[in-house]
Every structure is written in structure tokens, then in C-alpha cells.
Amino acid sequence: xxxxVDPLVMNLTVFVLxxxxxxxxxxxxxxxxxxxxxxxxNAVSGIIIVGAMLAAKPQEMDIGTILGxxxxxxxxxxxxxxxxxxxxxxxxxxxxxx
Amino acid sequence: MSANSVSLAYxxxxxxxxxxLKGLSSPTTARxxxxxxxxxxxxxxxxxxxxxxxxxYILIAIAVGGGIGALVARRIEMTAMPELVAAMHSLVGLAAxxxxxxxxxxxxxxxxxxxxxxxxxxxxxxxxxxxxVGAITFTGSIFAFGKLSGKLSGRPLRFVxxxxxxxxxxxxxxAFGIAFFLEPSWTPFLIMTAIALLLGVLLIMPIGGADMPxxxxxxxxxxxxxxxxxxxxxxxxxxxxxxxxxxxxxxxxSYIMCKAMNRAFFNVILGGFGGxxxxxxxxxxxxxxxxxxxxxxxxxxxxxxxxxxxVPGYGLAVARAQHAINEMSKALTEKGVKVRYAIHPVxxxxxxxxxxxxxxxxxxxxxxxxxxxxxxxFADTDVVLVIGANDVVNPAAKNDKSSPIYGMxxxxxxxxxxxxxxxxxxxxxxxxxxxxxFYMDKTMMVFGDAKKVVEDVIKALA
Numbered sequence: 001x002x003x004x005v006d007p008l009v010m011n012l013t014v015f016v017l018x019x020x021x022x023x024x025x026x027x028x029x030x031x032x033x034x035x036x037x038x039x040x041x042n043a044v045s046g047i048i049i050v051g052a053m054l055a056a057k058p059q060e061m062d063i064g065t066i067l068g069x070x071x072x073x074x075x076x077x078x079x080x081x082x083x084x085x086x087x088x089x090x091x092x093x094x095x096x097x098x
Numbered sequence: 099m100s101a102n103s104v105s106l107a108y109x110x111x112x113x114x115x116x117x118x119l120k121g122l123s124s125p126t127t128a129r130x131x132x133x134x135x136x137x138x139x140x141x142x143x144x145x146x147x148x149x150x151x152x153x154x155y156i157l158i159a160i161a162v163g164g165g166i167g168a169l170v171a172r173r174i175e176m177t178a179m180p181e182l183v184a185a186m187h188s189l190v191g192l193a194a195x196x197x198x199x200x201x202x203x204x205x206x207x208x209x210x211x212x213x214x215x216x217x218x219x220x221x222x223x224x225x226x227x228x229x230x231v232g233a234i235t236f237t238g239s240i241f242a243f244g245k246l247s248g249k250l251s252g253r254p255l256r257f258v259x260x261x262x263x264x265x266x267x268x269x270x271x272x273a274f275g276i277a278f279f280l281e282p283s284w285t286p287f288l289i290m291t292a293i294a295l296l297l298g299v300l301l302i303m304p305i306g307g308a309d310m311p312x313x314x315x316x317x318x319x320x321x322x323x324x325x326x327x328x329x330x331x332x333x334x335x336x337x338x339x340x341x342x343x344x345x346x347x348x349x350x351x352s353y354i355m356c357k358a359m360n361r362a363f364f365n366v367i368l369g370g371f372g373g374x375x376x377x378x379x380x381x382x383x384x385x386x387x388x389x390x391x392x393x394x395x396x397x398x399x400x401x402x403x404x405x406x407x408x409v410p411g412y413g414l415a416v417a418r419a420q421h422a423i424n425e426m427s428k429a430l431t432e433k434g435v436k437v438r439y440a441i442h443p444v445x446x447x448x449x450x451x452x453x454x455x456x457x458x459x460x461x462x463x464x465x466x467x468x469x470x471x472x473x474x475x476f477a478d479t480d481v482v483l484v485i486g487a488n489d490v491v492n493p494a495a496k497n498d499k500s501s502p503i504y505g506m507x508x509x510x511x512x513x514x515x516x517x518x519x520x521x522x523x524x525x526x527x528x529x530x531x532x533x534x535x536f537y538m539d540k541t542m543m544v545f546g547d548a549k550k551v552v553e554d555v556i557k558a559l560a
């Protein structure tokens with residue numbers, strides 16, 4: 001077998017395995033923390049910032065790089081907003097007497 | 099950095115994201131988990147920055163977006179979390195659409211095509227999927243944001259042939275997607291995107307305010323799939339992994355919410371519930387009587403009990419009585435009363451919302467118990483205080499087969515020895531149903547504003 005596997009197949013492999021991991025990890029999240037879960041997944045989906053940065057990458061500016069920069073800004077709102085609001089919420093969950 | 103080391107750094111980030119979600123299995127590990135997430139994101143961003151040219155502009159964009167995000171995170175009120183989350187979903191959706199457009203504009207920059215070459219066939223399909231999921235997430239979330247923040251009416255908007263229109267638009271979108279696959283040019287791409295944007299609005303429009311917890315969870319899921327779709331286009335495994343984690347998380351939350359409301363997911367999507375209050379048809383002509391008492395009576399009953407369970411609903415947060423209720427439970431605890439809170443999964447306006455609202459009021463989380471864990475204990479409880487909740491304690495869900503909420507899991511409050519219900523009036527809840535719990539012999543109604551009543555109870559306890 002000397003032919004190269006199509007990247008689509010590799011991507012699909014990673015995709016399916018990641019869904020399995022997600023499924024098992026999320027069922028273990030305590031219901032009390034479902035709102036922080038949603039906030040932190042908001043931040044994690046801000047990972048699209050990487051795609052946006054690659055769009056803004058080329059040296060010569062054109063419509064694509066500008067779209068990329070706008071997307072970077074939007075995704076950065078999610079990343080910072082998501083992680084910080086999660087941190088704020090989690091710091092409220094205290095034990096008795098503390 | 100070489101392509102290999104970039105990929106390895108991305109792998110580290112992806113593992114850290116998995117650990118982030120894993121940390122949320124308990125409040126003690128959750129903060130460390132969140133820290134892992136931040137580190138993972140920092141690794142991902144810095145690695146990408148090292149292979150980009152326009153890094154100054156990118157840093158400015160990150161600073162602007164990050165500043166806005168940090169400000170919002172600091173300022174937002176916990177009651178407004180559903181709106182915030184919906185708004186953030188829309189940003190991910192829009193970002194996905196923009197990235198897809200940029201990728202189509204210049205595939206060479208992404209290394210997914212050689213100079214002078216057209217986009218590969220499989221890339222076209224992935225681009226199509228990433229774009230339409232992103233576009234639907236974008237406009238759907240804006241609409242959900244409008245409904246949640248009260249800027250738009252929470253009533254379901256329906257018209258004749260709505261589902262057929264959606265189906266037709268869906269087919270049209272697919273047709274332009276195929277056209278784009280056969281001949282990659284801007285025209286089919288933009289038309290397809292426009293249809294998807296329209297579909298986002300049309301899909302959320304018929305869904306009523308009561309079903310919003312499901313919708314928010316569902317859009318959470320979509321935003322993840324959008325990110326994963328872009329990951330396919332860019333052959334970026336980290337994007338695929340992070341997107342799939344978010345996608346499955348949102349899907350599971352949607353499932354949990356549907357189960358808690360006894361609604362089939364498909365019916366929620368088709369919409370129509372939670373607007374026109376279902377006509378309370380079960381008025382059998384018999385004049386039902388209820389017993390009412392004062393805050394002093396309530397204080398006396400609770401002060402002399404061994405155990406009290408508080409059942410908070412969103413009405414508690416509307417009355418801003420969270421802090422007062424914590425003061426009250428502290429006063430009761432000092433008298434030797436065992437106080438706990440029972441949380442129904444749909445007690446707030448999004449999954450886990452009530453837990454956050456109570457945590458904000460500094461209620462210790464050990465006192466806050468989920469429905470499945472506490473339902474067996476109501477029978478051994480002296481006093482249950484229902485405050486701002488209605489449908490989730492309606493025994494009709496268990497014993498009246500004709501009730502619209504029959505089969506919905508409820509808190510078994512009716513089994514307790516004494517039930518106190520704090521309410522403004524005898525009006526019905528979301529589902530528009532009468533609640534037999536209010537007419538039981540062991541139930542005492544305390545009428546008034548939740549905060550005022552709780553404050554009066556505290557005074558009486560002192």
C-alpha cells in the first residue's frame with residue numbers, strides 16, 4: 001500500500017475519536033456546573049481564532065486578510081470572555097465556612 | 099517553527115482542552131481545569147502567531163477583542179448568562195463564515211491548494227458544511243439572544259407552511275452547495291451563505307421562550323460543529339478536536355434539557371410551545387380551597403423543623419432574593435435545622451443556571467442537591483419551601499395522564515410533611531396549568547414578593 005491516505009480520511013478519524021472523548025468526558029460533568037461548562041465551551045470554540053489568524057497571515061493585504069482580522073477580533077472576544085466569565089463563576093462555588 | 103512542531107504544539111493544546119472539560123466533574127477541580135484551557139489556548143495562539151506574517155495587526159485584533167471580552171466577563175450579571183452565551187455562539191458562527199470566505203479567497207495561504215490550482219473537491223464540501231453551519235449558528239444565536247434578553251418577544255412566531263418553506267430553503271441551499279462543488283465560484287457560495295443566514299432565523303423563530311434552554315444548548319453544539327467544519331477545511335486536527343468536544347457537549351446538554359422538560363427534541367425544533375398559554379381546561383367546577391399564612395407562620399414552621407428543603411425557581415432570581423434566602427438558611431442552620439436546596443434541571447433559564455445563581459449568593463455548594471439525589475428524601479422532610487417555582491413541583495406530572503406535563507420528572511415535594519409555597523398569587527406557571535400541590539391539606543401558601551417574604555421570615559426567626 002504505497003498510496004497516501006486522503007487528508008479527509010485522517011480528519012474523519014480524528015473527528016470520530018474526538019466525539020467519543022467528548023461524549024464520555026461531558027457525561028461526567030456534574031449538573032451543578034453545566035452553566036460554567038457552556039461558558040468554557042464558548043471559550044474553547046474560540047479556537048477558531050487559529051483559523052482566523054491563518055486567514056490574516058499573508059503579507060499582502062487583501063479582502064481575505066481583512067476578513068481574517070475581523071474573525072480574529074470576534075474569536076478573541078469569545079476566548080477572553082469565555083475563560084474569564086468561567087473563572088468568575090467557578091470562584092463563586094465555595095465550600096461551607098470559607 | 100516547522101510544520102511538525104506546530105502540529106505537536108497543537109496536540110498539546112488539544113489535550114489541555116480535554117482536561118478542561120474533565121475538570122468540571124467536580125467544583126474542586128474545575129478551576130484547575132479552566133486554567134488548563136487558558137494554557138491550551140495560549141499555546142495554540144502563540145504557535146500560530148509564530149508562523150504568521152501580519153503579527154502586529156493580529157495582536158491588535160486580539161487586544162481589541164480580548165479587551166471587549168474581558169470587560170463583558172467582568173460586568174455581566176449572572177442572571178444574564180443565557181444571553182451572553184447566545185451572543186458568544188453567534189460570534190463563533192460569524193467567525194467561521196468569515197474564515198471560510200477567506201479560505202476560498204486564498205486557499206494557497208492555508209496550504210490547501212498549490213498556486214494557480216483550484217480548491218480540491220473534498221475541500222469544497224468541507225467549506226460548504228463549515229459555512230452553512232456557521233451561518234445558521236450566527237443568525238440563529240442572534241435571534242435567540244433577542245428572545246432571551248427580552249428585546250424580541252419570547253412568543254413562538256408561526257405561519258402556515260413554515261416547515262415546508264424551511265425544507266425548500268434547505269434543499270435550495272444544498273443545490274447551491276452542489277453547484278459550488280461542481281464549479282467553485284463566488285456566486286453559488288454567497289447565495290448558499292445567504293440562504294443559510296435566513297434559515298438560522300427561520301429555525302429559531304417558532305421556538306417559544308420556555309424551550310430556550312434547549313435552544314441555547316443546541317446552538318452551543320452548532321458552534322462547535324462549525325469550528326470542527328473549519329478544521330476539516332484547513333486540515334487542522336486541533337480545530338477538529340476542540341470543535342467536536344464543544345459539539346458533543348452541546349448535544350448532551352440539549353438531550354438532558356429535553357429529558358428534564360419531557361419534550362422530544364424534534365418537537366422542540368418544530369416549535370410552538372411556551373407561548374400561547376395552554377388553556378387550563380381541567381377546571382372541574384369544584385371550588386378548590388387553599389390555606390394561606392403569613393411570613394411569621396412560615397418562620398415558626400421552619401424554625402421548629404428538623405429538616406427543611408428549599409426548592410428555588412427562576413422567580414427567586416427575578417425577585418433578587420438569592421442573598422436573602424442564604425441569610426434565611428444561615429439563621430435556620432444556627433437553630434439546628436438541616437437546610438438543603440433541591441434543584442430541578444430546568445430551574446433556571448439555562449442548564450445549571452440556578453446553581454450559579456445560588457453560588458453567587460454564597461450558598462455553600464454541598465447544600466445544593468440535584469433532583470435525582472434528593473427526590474427520595476422529601477418523604478422524611480419536615481418542611482419544604484417552594485419559592486418562585488411552579489410546574490417543576492406539580493404532582494399532575496406523575497398522576498394525571500391527561501395533563502400536558504404528564505411524564506415530566508418533578509421534585510416530589512408533595513411527599514413532605516408540610517409544604518410552604520411562596521407566590522405572588524394563585525396564577526399559573528409557564529405551562530399555564532393549575533397546580534394541585536397548592537390545594538393539599540398540608541400546604542400553606544404565603545403570598546407576596548419572594549424577597550419581602552424571605553426578609554420577613556428572617557426577622558421573625560431572629
